């Protein structure tokens with residue numbers, strides 16, 4: 001689990017840098033569209049793993065830590 005998480009962290013950093021380079025330093029949040037600072041960046045699964053999504057780059061997007069939490073808090077399963 002620890003290995004998988006650090007691997008995802010590396011993917012996040014790589015994606016963040018790629019997007020920042022493409023958009024001249026701006027990394028928009030996948031959820032709210034606001035700029036995401038490096039310290040609050042999380043990797044979001046566009047299609048959740050629980051719904052058959054994978055961890056390939058095309059299924060991943062940068063979002064705020066808080067937006068990520070909000071999304072997961074809104075899932076019916078947690079209510």
Ligand SMILES: [Zn+2]
Pocket residue numbers: 029030031032033034063064067
């Ligand atoms: Zn956001």
